[in-house]
Amino acid sequence: MTRARKPAAGALATPPCTSRPADAKPFPLTQPPPKRARKAGRAPGAAEPAERPLELRLLADMLRIRRMEEKCAELYGAGKIRGFLHLYIGEEACATGAMHALAAGDNVVATYREHGHALLRGVAMDAIMAEMFGKAAGCSRGRGGSMHLFDVSRRFYGGNAIVGGGLPLAVGLALADRLQGVCRVTACVFGEGAMAEGAFHESINLAALWQLPVLFCCENNLYAMGTALARSESQTDLCAKAASYRVASFRADGMDVRAVFDTVSRAAQQVREGGGPAFVELQTYRFRAHSMFDPDLYRDKAEIEQWKQRGPIHSFSAQLKAEGSLTEELFLALDAEAEAEVAAAIAFAEQAPWEPVADLLKDVHTPAAADERGAR
Amino acid sequence: MTRARKPAAGALATPPCTSRPADAKPFPLTQPPPKRARKAGRAPGAAEPAERPLELRLLADMLRIRRMEEKCAELYGAGKIRGFLHLYIGEEACATGAMHALAAGDNVVATYREHGHALLRGVAMDAIMAEMFGKAAGCSRGRGGSMHLFDVSRRFYGGNAIVGGGLPLAVGLALADRLQGVCRVTACVFGEGAMAEGAFHESINLAALWQLPVLFCCENNLYAMGTALARSESQTDLCAKAASYRVASFRADGMDVRAVFDTVSRAAQQVREGGGPAFVELQTYRFRAHSMFDPDLYRDKAEIEQWKQRGPIHSFSAQLKAEGSLTEELFLALDAEAEAEVAAAIAFAEQAPWEPVADLLKDVHTPAAADERGAR
Amino acid sequence: MRISYREAMRQALREALANDARVFLMGEDVGRYGGSYAVSKGLLEEFGPERIRDTPLSELGFVGAGVGAALGGMRPIVEVMTVNFSLLALDQVVNSASLLRHMSGGQCSVPMVLRMATGAGRQLAAQHSHSLENWYAHIPGIRVLAPATVADARGMLAPALADPDPVVIFEHAQLYNLEDDLLDDWRCDIARAAVRRPGTRASVFAYGGCLPKALQAAEELAASGIDVEVVDLRVLRPLDIDTIAESVRRTHRAVVVDEGWRSGSLAAEVIARIAETCFYDLDAPPARVCSEEVPIPYAKHLEDAALPQPAKIVAAVKELLNV
Amino acid sequence: MRISYREAMRQALREALANDARVFLMGEDVGRYGGSYAVSKGLLEEFGPERIRDTPLSELGFVGAGVGAALGGMRPIVEVMTVNFSLLALDQVVNSASLLRHMSGGQCSVPMVLRMATGAGRQLAAQHSHSLENWYAHIPGIRVLAPATVADARGMLAPALADPDPVVIFEHAQLYNLEDDLLDDWRCDIARAAVRRPGTRASVFAYGGCLPKALQAAEELAASGIDVEVVDLRVLRPLDIDTIAESVRRTHRAVVVDEGWRSGSLAAEVIARIAETCFYDLDAPPARVCSEEVPIPYAKHLEDAALPQPAKIVAAVKELLNV
Ligand SMILES: Cc1ncc(C[n+]2csc(CCOP(=O)(O)OP(=O)(O)O)c2C)c(N)n1
Numbered sequence A, B: 001m002t003r004a005r006k007p008a009a010g011a012l013a014t015p016p017c018t019s020r021p022a023d024a025k026p027f028p029l030t031q032p033p034p035k036r037a038r039k040a041g042r043a044p045g046a047a048e049p050a051e052r053p054l055e056l057r058l059l060a061d062m063l064r065i066r067r068m069e070e071k072c073a074e075l076y077g078a079g080k081i082r083g084f085l086h087l088y089i090g091e092e093a094c095a096t097g098a099m100h101a102l103a104a105g106d107n108v109v110a111t112y113r114e115h116g117h118a119l120l121r122g123v124a125m126d127a128i129m130a131e132m133f134g135k136a137a138g139c140s141r142g143r144g145g146s147m148h149l150f151d152v153s154r155r156f157y158g159g160n161a162i163v164g165g166g167l168p169l170a171v172g173l174a175l176a177d178r179l180q181g182v183c184r185v186t187a188c189v190f191g192e193g194a195m196a197e198g199a200f201h202e203s204i205n206l207a208a209l210w211q212l213p214v215l216f217c218c219e220n221n222l223y224a225m226g227t228a229l230a231r232s233e234s235q236t237d238l239c240a241k242a243a244s245y246r247v248a249s250f251r252a253d254g255m256d257v258r259a260v261f262d263t264v265s266r267a268a269q270q271v272r273e274g275g276g277p278a279f280v281e282l283q284t285y286r287f288r289a290h291s292m293f294d295p296d297l298y299r300d301k302a303e304i305e306q307w308k309q310r311g312p313i314h315s316f317s318a319q320l321k322a323e324g325s326l327t328e329e330l331f332l333a334l335d336a337e338a339e340a341e342v343a344a345a346i347a348f349a350e351q352a353p354w355e356p357v358a359d360l361l362k363d364v365h366t367p368a369a370a371d372e373r374g375a376r
Numbered sequence C, D: 001m002r003i004s005y006r007e008a009m010r011q012a013l014r015e016a017l018a019n020d021a022r023v024f025l026m027g028e029d030v031g032r033y034g035g036s037y038a039v040s041k042g043l044l045e046e047f048g049p050e051r052i053r054d055t056p057l058s059e060l061g062f063v064g065a066g067v068g069a070a071l072g073g074m075r076p077i078v079e080v081m082t083v084n085f086s087l088l089a090l091d092q093v094v095n096s097a098s099l100l101r102h103m104s105g106g107q108c109s110v111p112m113v114l115r116m117a118t119g120a121g122r123q124l125a126a127q128h129s130h131s132l133e134n135w136y137a138h139i140p141g142i143r144v145l146a147p148a149t150v151a152d153a154r155g156m157l158a159p160a161l162a163d164p165d166p167v168v169i170f171e172h173a174q175l176y177n178l179e180d181d182l183l184d185d186w187r188c189d190i191a192r193a194a195v196r197r198p199g200t201r202a203s204v205f206a207y208g209g210c211l212p213k214a215l216q217a218a219e220e221l222a223a224s225g226i227d228v229e230v231v232d233l234r235v236l237r238p239l240d241i242d243t244i245a246e247s248v249r250r251t252h253r254a255v256v257v258d259e260g261w262r263s264g265s266l267a268a269e270v271i272a273r274i275a276e277t278c279f280y281d282l283d284a285p286p287a288r289v290c291s292e293e294v295p296i297p298y299a300k301h302l303e304d305a306a307l308p309q310p311a312k313i314v315a316a317v318k319e320l321l322n323v
């Protein structure tokens, strides 16, 4: 772990943040899909994912999320995935634009609707799928399931199923960085519904008061389960709410992956440069029900259809085609690649072994070996 | 209790609030001091308290709070009053102006610094003093002490010692009134420190969202225990904070009782007329330490002295004298009246009996007799 | 009439709303969504949005508002989606609802009913699987109920609303689909535990989601010739120690089943009461079957292993009986 | 060296801050005010405002920030003024601190120390007098400590900080002024209970603010020829059942003293454990001396009557011994 440097007593201002964090390599994009998948799926002659231009990477990643989740829905029907499953279908531009706008060394704290974020932070799809199957090879060893994907090696701190529950954690992670003189952004992702919780209020006030490098990333999909924004907040201009804490606020069309990328990049930049926390509202929409249990009775079918017109994947690919940087052939190749990755991940999850029941009590406490008593 | 009228199904708007609540008589001012006290203290020929002009009543009530609390401090030293004791000395203009601006039928929810509010809502000083002595004749039967003065017959709902804890209660009281078609204001009083709590955020959002008749009355005395406002809120303009919930916000000089009265009157009027909740910031200062345990090390002596220059009692009496509506003689008479009331209250509390220990478990539950099973 | 536990709760709600204009239902997604467990489905259409009141995500705020509304003369039924989220609102339960009466010297009452789903068993993992009934059952001034049958789901709400003080009702999420014939005698005495199956060799105490498991264990034990009594604690505060002690005095052996984590479980209190009051009646140490002390895991085989199961109850009884 | 419990805590804090740059103290009024119980007085001047960090009134927020800071490599000591206010933060303790390790499949640890004052006895009335140690002691994944002596006030913090998982330390507010000689052996094994007074006729178990009362009761009993053992539970989770059982096996009688309300108290768990493990060693039913089930009243005579007192402990022991 990073050793703490003793901060100068009395120093309250954010240390000037010129140095990149120790582990900030040039952004390695997302985890390349496992070899098998790449072999299976790539169109002959297509560039390695990491070498593609940003646009194509954004598109490919939206496709990866979409194809993965479509399969999740099927697997849920088949009883392979259980518990709560919250799909992100329709919102892919948000995670894709936002996660690409962060550096590899940044922290991310997410919600129960976090499959896409986890994937794009570099958690292998195999490990995500195995987690949803409840297998020991899952990224949380099958303990967490869909709502609790974790990969601390990639500074992905879950997967939190208490609405607003991740926000104080993000403040603390940012505080730890400040106290250790490390320069990184901590992004927390949450829905607009979370903004009514006391946890939001207390967290953003702490971050603003202490000028901590937290990026508050609100995915405003207009509903919190069945509750429309206007029946949840007296002030529906979320940026105005955030601004009332004297926090810089940004808004982007959450159906437009480029807009998300640009806006989050700007916001993150400002945070990274020591400008204190920032707030970004991404205006988006979920095409599916809240969870697999939701009969989705509270929205107009017409409203859903209207939003679907603006689907982030087809609108972005249409744009790229119009700009001449995407052909239908390439699109199909990317899509096939995503499908192959998903198929491989499912195969991996299927064959992965269950954790022995004898290990039930493992990891309630940290084993003494992992302890650092030496430090004292 | 008030019987509920069934609200029209589907009606979400505040019912037009033309009728006064059932128990809204013309404002009876505060509880006249008990007979003995009045006899003992009044200057010969002075008018009955209820017949005095408003200015003199405001002044007299500030004096009553001040004299009562000065004695409380002494009694604390003498061990007659125990536990936490939070004095209001210096802030009297706030409670006095605000409580006079409310109607008798309005609800009040206060904090642990509520002696003045209780007194001016009409709780007899005898009962307040007996409560602080822990006697059975206390307004909370000795169960509550200084922090938990209650008088439900006067719609004074305590005395809450959890910072921010009274705010949701106020929302609920106002909601009950709305649902019962009763038109009254529910005022909740709290310090600026409470505004960092999630309870504030959730409560004001609920009140604004549902357009409930809640008057949020913030006594900004600049400190929460030892924590100055600027170290507590990223946004120190409290009205701006409140306004971010789309709540009408008002600010007044909390050292000027007339300003408080006028401002709270306007705000309450707006609430009463169905304008939804309102927020009032009263800018004030406590002259004493936070509680009797506080060594008061976090403030400049000079700062305290500066504020004392603006003491609400002497500045207001100077003003009245300049305007010709107060003579030194009358001031002394009012003061003597207050002191006599205090002396009588102490005598009352001293001689009042203790509750028998055998009654310890009384009132954990409501006795079946007080139950209303018939209603079902 | 065969109905589900969910439908029984809904009937109870509908009756309460129809009979008393002071009653209203408030909580997250109780209205337009239809209730996260579909309990309140249809009530919005019937009673309108003032009385079937959707709230924002603000557990502390709206539970406290329920307390205030009760003070103000209403009879609120406040629904917190699950006990897990009720942690955010505990301050208003402990520091307002439960003590306002006493702290004010008996001047007010808080006739509020707080309903919430509880329990594990649906692979919802660590943050959605708590059983904190024991925490609530520790608080003076409130009553805590756990309907485990369709009849109790139908019958507990009315007396809970008639109670002038706060009542907390825990509905185990795995019970909502339970179906049973609703007979005419569903009216419920919310002061008394209920013997669900009389027996002689040992007393098995259970409540909520564990009652069906205890009954299943009793069946299995009966098949091997061991006749046990199953008592549904049902009222978790105040515990009906008379019924508990009476049973132990007959059977001389006690097993307490509780989905809460073992240490500090409600079962601990039941065992302590039995040890205090029936010590000389016991032929063997009292035993507990509780959840393992681990955050509930997602994977089904691990979740199953973490929770009380009929087989564990059978084993505990057999161990007590030395068979 | 004779020092107070408060001073012992302060020494422990100062040592921790001086020895490990990852340690910082955060909470309401820990800095400029000097700590609401004056424990952290002087530390701001010594360590500066980044490491002695005053927070706004935001219990949920700053406790959760403590969890996050621990995840991020720090060793936060988070102070919540009193257990009463910690209700506002329970969600972050139960749903984050205690289960992040398990829920992530063992990827992270939360090496946070959460300190808070607890208990009644100073006429602070119903909202400032809770003893909710039992609630915390119910949560898997955390350790719960209750220093009751000057030595433990000095000695528990270092091993608590060395624990890679969350540790909650309860400081009974009535102990801060307790004075004692701090001998050299104040280092503390935070896995073990401590026999504070060996004895033979009965075992009295107590912790925190009740330990002095238990010891006083033991003195009084000794004066009438009854020699009891007093065991300081000290570690409330995980309970040191070995020490508890060993004592009961010698004395054959147990009284558990606990300032928590009786039903669902920590004492219930201790009694359940004793009943489960030492049933055949007991010569009499185990007994509890707890707080009465009433919100703690302000008036002194009523508050005294509500709380465990030496006289009640004496009476309980005598009843057990039938003398
Ligand atoms: C504290 C808390 N209350 C309630 C819930 C139940 N719940 C889960 S998701 C959700 C809606 C959240 O909406 P929003 O924050 O807008 O995020 P979205 O699901 O739209 O992405 C609710 C009410 C919860 N998980 N946590």
Ligand SMILES: Cc1ncc(C[n+]2csc(CCOP(=O)(O)OP(=O)(O)O)c2C)c(N)n1
Pocket: B113, B161, B162, B163, B164, B190, B191, B192, B193, B194, B195, B219, B221, B223, B224, B225, B290, D028, D057, D059, D081, D085, D088
């Ligand atoms: C939830 C909670 N946290 C902490 C405390 C301890 N405390 C009591 S009063 C107080 C300061 C409150 O300040 P403010 O709201 O400004 O009111 P003031 O005392 O200045 O009138 C604090 C921290 C408490 N009572 N409740």
Ligand SMILES: [Mg+2]
Pocket: A191, A192, A193, A219, A220, A221, A222, A223, A224, A225
């Ligand atoms: Mg949403």
Ligand SMILES: [Mg+2]
Pocket: B191, B192, B193, B219, B220, B221, B222, B223, B224, B225
């Ligand atoms: Mg203040």
